[in-house]
Amino acid sequence: MAKDTKPRRPRAETxxxxRDYFGAEVTERKAMLDRIAAIYDLHGFDALETSGVETVEALGKFLPDVDRPNAGVFAWQEEAVPGGGSGDWLALRYDLTAPLARxxxxxxxxxxxxxxxxAMGPVWRNEKPGPGRFRQFYQCDADTVGSASPAADAEIIAMLASALEAAGIARGDYLVRVNDRKVLNGVLEAARVREDQAADVLRQVDKFDKVGAEGVRALLTAGRKDDSGAFIEGVGLAEDQAAPVLAFLTAKGADNARTLANLGAAVGGSVxxxxxxxxxxxIAALLSAMGLDEDRVVIDPAVVRGLGYYTGPVFEAELTFxxxxxxxxxxxxxxVAGGGRYDDLVERFTGQKVPATGVSIGVDRLLAALREKGQAGRAAAGPVVVTVMDRDRMADCQAMAAELRAAGIRAEVYLGNPRNFGNQLKYADRRGAPVAVIQGTDEAxxxxxxxKDLVLGAQIAGQASVEEWKARPAQVEVPRPALVETVRAMLDR
Amino acid sequence: MAKDTKPRRPRAETxxxxRDYFGAEVTERKAMLDRIAAIYDLHGFDALETSGVETVEALGKFLPDVDRPNAGVFAWQEEAVPGGGSGDWLALRYDLTAPLARxxxxxxxxxxxxxxxxAMGPVWRNEKPGPGRFRQFYQCDADTVGSASPAADAEIIAMLASALEAAGIARGDYLVRVNDRKVLNGVLEAARVREDQAADVLRQVDKFDKVGAEGVRALLTAGRKDDSGAFIEGVGLAEDQAAPVLAFLTAKGADNARTLANLGAAVGGSVxxxxxxxxxxxIAALLSAMGLDEDRVVIDPAVVRGLGYYTGPVFEAELTFxxxxxxxxxxxxxxVAGGGRYDDLVERFTGQKVPATGVSIGVDRLLAALREKGQAGRAAAGPVVVTVMDRDRMADCQAMAAELRAAGIRAEVYLGNPRNFGNQLKYADRRGAPVAVIQGTDEAxxxxxxxKDLVLGAQIAGQASVEEWKARPAQVEVPRPALVETVRAMLDR
Known part of the structure; x- marks a missing residue:
């Protein structure tokens, strides 16, 4: 082997x-999660924090990527325990539901x-990264384990609406759509769909938004040509089998009562x-009693939800702007959020039925929505920068910064090389500093x-006349004891 | 292979x-971190959140476990990129400093x-678990990158003191001890310690607290018998080589000025x-200017700090109660916290010197300390529990809970089987509920x-006389519109 005397430098790459999150990207997300957590807490939900690492067997395989059943998670094997056989397989959690079931x-x-x-925190997916798709992201979940009552589902749905509003999404800008897996199962039963056809049928049903009712009808029966002219084979149902599925898909009426009546017809005799x-x-009656009108939460058969583990009510929150x-x-x-009932996840471990229902908020998408609405995305307030005219006067500078902080004002001393004062003002600019404090030996x-009022200074530099410049001085000299009050007055104006 | 028709159930085990953290364990830690983050922010520090996963090459090997250079981290190899060679090795970060350098x-x-x-968040160590030692734990760091000035170190040290106080550690209950690696290096130079002996010497120096000055002197020279009578071999220094090391270890004087004079003597002619x-x-002068007396921060040569990457000032915060x-x-x-200057970590990547200094707070230990002092560890306030007398009246129950929440009162409806009312009160007890709300068909x-005031009820059940029982009824019947005010009055008393 060739001797490698000079190892190559490590790459400085995420x-x-x-990805990395800086400044306001971190604090805005945190503020949003704090507001959501307060709503969850108000509803009697308790915090739970599990670690990022679980055993592979506890996590189970519930990711939608059915084509690669072993992919989707970051996993590794523990070192063998001396005399104890091979080590456990561990993995990073891919959601917060699997750890809850454990x-x-x-x-x-x-x-x-x-x-x-x-629970709120990062989850990891070992997926191919894409634009805006990251392999670590936040989820923010609330779940009720141990209640089979639709009241538990209704409560979660109502709480989701409150959480969205607390996060900053105005009423009218969101809609929670509710469906039930059992209805869909009933429709498949009424349509005499064989078990081995069910997955295919669901795949076609999921295309309703894209190809419309007639498109789905063709895909369920003999097939159809797509836009490119290619022929897509159908599932091979008879027309009278496709009919209840179509009735289900188009069951949404002018209000919940009519939708429910249509769904009742679509499921035929299925128990x-x-x-x-x-x-x-x-659920509709409970939501109404809790004051949630149909412009906030509505029954909509088009909501299917990808995850395989749902067993009853499912729902999805959409932003409508x-x-x-x-x-x-x-x-x-x-x-931006979705969830539903999953009555079988805990049973995996215990063999006993434990009904459960919950919601997961897509934190990054919701935050992006808040930025779209101008509710987030502002640069964080920069600190007051105390400049340093002379290294020997560092102690005085630190004392001034300490005084400002004691008054609750964010402040820092310039810690770079003090020789070039222009660099200090450039630094203050880069920091978004609203005010700079300057004291040379002479002033001391x-x-x-x-x-120096840097906000006003920037305004004046941009547009002010000489008169304005004189009338509103951007820099004032004040007695040292007046430092804090002067800075505060500038911050407040 | 035998056919395994019934797969074994997964183990429900962390x-x-x-470990898992429940309720107040989560919220108290969060509250403490929020208070510390506010102090960091006040000092002009910006939030940064990197992901839990880094490339192994970016992380580098800076864990103290020198015996197992490949151990200490959880690592795995990415799948090979088609046509692109083998995949990167990824690992969970073991601290927050290595990602910052990247x-x-x-x-x-x-x-x-x-x-x-x-930065604050979990880090992972692939170490042998032990009592109270976990493989995922929180760190809470602040660092300044790009300043070689001791003012940057002093600022971090002063900020650490403020952060401890903000977290709830009273002045007088902590002491930050400061040393400098260069002083130690100077002492080794003055003692003519060869480079290949340095690590051995440091190992013995670290035993000062345990074996005292004479013990260290023996270990540095010819060796000594330990308590069990076994002979521990010495490093083999001459007596006149051991002398400056001992002078260093015992350099702490009655105040910083005397300690500094002693250290000046101990380093001899070393530049x-x-x-x-x-x-x-x-640093001592700056801390004094910032108002930190020697009973909060003191120069102490006995502070060494394990990590190999420190290059200048090092410090450690101890709780003294x-x-x-x-x-x-x-x-x-x-x-509970420590840090120092590490001027070479960024250079690994860029080849250019980038001075840096920082502090890391051991979140779990600090939280344990707050619990010792009664500043944390209280059970979280349970919710008001609205009981359910009849499934048909669920909507009314949900409406009552919604009304309480609208008034800012934490409230939940009992979602278990309502048939056994005793179970509902047991549930309320387990939830730590202060108040239960009851409304049957008759009351409606x-x-x-x-x-029902459950706190008062428990007191009365324990000790009250019949007169008190009558005078302070634990359960009252009020008109439905008076629900919120009645509950609030009970919560306030």
Whole structure:
């Protein structure tokens, strides 16, 4: 082997698909999560924080990527325990639901039942990174474990609406759409869809938004040509089998009552289907009692939700205001949260049925929405910068900064090389500093300090006349004891 | 292979060395971190959040576990990129300093210089778990990158003191001890310690607290017998080589001025040593100007700090109050934070010197200290529990809970099976509920609601006389519109 005397330098790069968050990107997300956590807490949900690492067997395989059943998670094997066989496989959690199911099973004798918990934190997906798609992102979940009552679903849905409003999404800018997996199962039963056809049928049903009712009808039966002229094979259902599925997809009426009636017809004689319709009716009644009108939460059969583990009510929150996409076209902002009932996840561990329902908010998408609405995205307030005219006077500078902080004013001393004063003002500019404090040896001897209003200075430099310049001086000399009050007055104006 | 028709159930277990945090364990830590972040922000430090995953090459190997240079981190290899060779090795970060060095190099043209940043979040160590030692834990760091000035170190040290006080540690209950690696290097130079002996000498110096000055002298020279009678071999220095090391270890005087004079003598003619002493003198002067007396921050040569990457001032914050250890013996609480200057970490990436200094707070230990002092560890306030007498009245119950929440009162509806009312009160007890709300069909018809003070009820059940029982009824019936005010009055008393 060739001797490598000079190792190459490590690359200073975020790993592919990961990113760094700076300043306001961090604090704005935190502020949003704090507001959401307060709503969860108000509803009696308790905080839970599990670690980022779980055993692979506890996580299970519930990611939608069915084509690569072993992919999707970051996993590694523990070192073998001496004399104890091979080590466990560990993995980073890919959501907050799987760890909750593990916790609900592990502590089932100690937790209150029903157990309401919220959790927020990063999750990891070992996926191909793409624009705006990252391999670590935040989720913010609330779940109720141990209640089969549709009241638990209704409560989560109502709480989601409150959380969106607390985050800064105005009423009218969002809509929570609710469906029930049992209704869909009932429709498939009524349509005599074989079990081995169900997944195919669901895949076509999911295209409703794109190809419309007639498109789905063709895809369920004999097939159709797509826009490029290519023929897409159909599932092969008979026309009278496709009919109930179409009835289901187009069941949304002018109000919940009519939608429910249409769904009742679509499920035909299916017991599961009727149960699903009854659950939706109960949820609709509870939401109405809690004061949520149909312009905030509505029953909508078009909501399917990708994850395979849902067993009952499912829902999705969409933001309804328009934004411009990459190509400058108007489109609705779209989904920011979703959830539903998953009655089988805890049973994996214990063998006993433990009903559960919950919601997950897509933190980064919701934050992006707040930025679109001007509710976030402002640069963080920069600190007051105390400049340094002379290294020997560092102690005085630190004392001035300490005094400002004691008064609650964000302040820092310039810690670079003090020789070039222009660099200090450039630094203050880069920091977004509203005010700079200057005290040379001469000023110190006279017991005064210069206070420079950088915001006003920038305005004046841009536009003011000489008269204005004189009338509103951007820099004032004040007695040293007046430092804090002078700075505060500048910050307040 | 035998056919395994019934796969075994997954174990519901936290992976070895990891743990879950419930309720107040989460919210108290968060509250403490919020208070510390506010102090960092006040000092002009900006938030930075990097992801948990870094490339192994960016992280580097700076963990103290020198015996297992490849251990200490959780690492895995990315799948090979088709046609692009083998995949990167990725790992979970083991601290927040290595990612900062990577960020400082990666964004060196965009960040202000000096760059002050704070970061808080989990880090992971692939170590053997032990009692109270976990493989995921929180750190809370603040660093200044790009300033070689001792003023940057002094600022960090002063900020650490403020952060401890903001977290809830009273003045007098902590002491920050400051040393300088250059002083130690100067002492080794003065003692003519060969480079290959330096690590051995440091190992013995670190035993000063345990074996005292004479013990260290023996270990540096010919060796000594330990308590068990076993002979510990010495490093083999001559007596006149050991002398400056001992002078260094015992250099702490009655005040900083005397300590500095003693250190000046200990480093003899070493230039690096004199530089270190001058740095400590400057830091001491700045801290004094910022109003930090020697009972809060003091120069102490006994502080060494394990990590290999420190190059200048180092410091450690200790809590000085006594607690009882596992065996009931009094001992000081000990270290909760530490840091220092590391001028070479960014250079790894860029080849250019970038001075840096920072502090890391051990979040879990500091939180444990707050619990010792009664500043944390209280159970979180439970919610008001609205009981359910009849499934059909769920909507009314939800409406009552919604009304309480609208008034800012934490409230939840019982979502278990309502048939056994005793279970509902047991549930309320387990939730730590202060108040229960009860409204059966009869009460609803009469337009009233029962409000039960569970705190008072528990007191009365324990001790009250019949007279008190009557005078202070734990349960009252009030008109339905008086629900919120009645609950609030009970919560306030």
């Amino acid at each position: 790993p592919k698909g990961f 916790v609900a099973a592990q502590y089932r004798n100690d937790l209150p039942s029903p157990y309401r918990r919220y 599961a289907g009727a149960e699903g319709v009854a659950e939706l009716a109960e 328009e934004i411009l996409d990459d190509k400058g076209r108007k489109r609705q902002f779209g989904s 001897a006279r017991g005064v300090v210069q206070v | 992976p070895k060395g990891f 960020v400082a190099a990666q964004y060196r043209n965009d960040l202000p210089s000096p760059y002050r940043r704070y 690096a040593g004199a530089e270190g002493v001058a740095e400590l003198a400057e 006594e607690i009882l250890d596992d065996k009931g013996r009094k001992r000081q609480f000990g270290s 018809a009469r337009g009233v609601v029962q409000v």
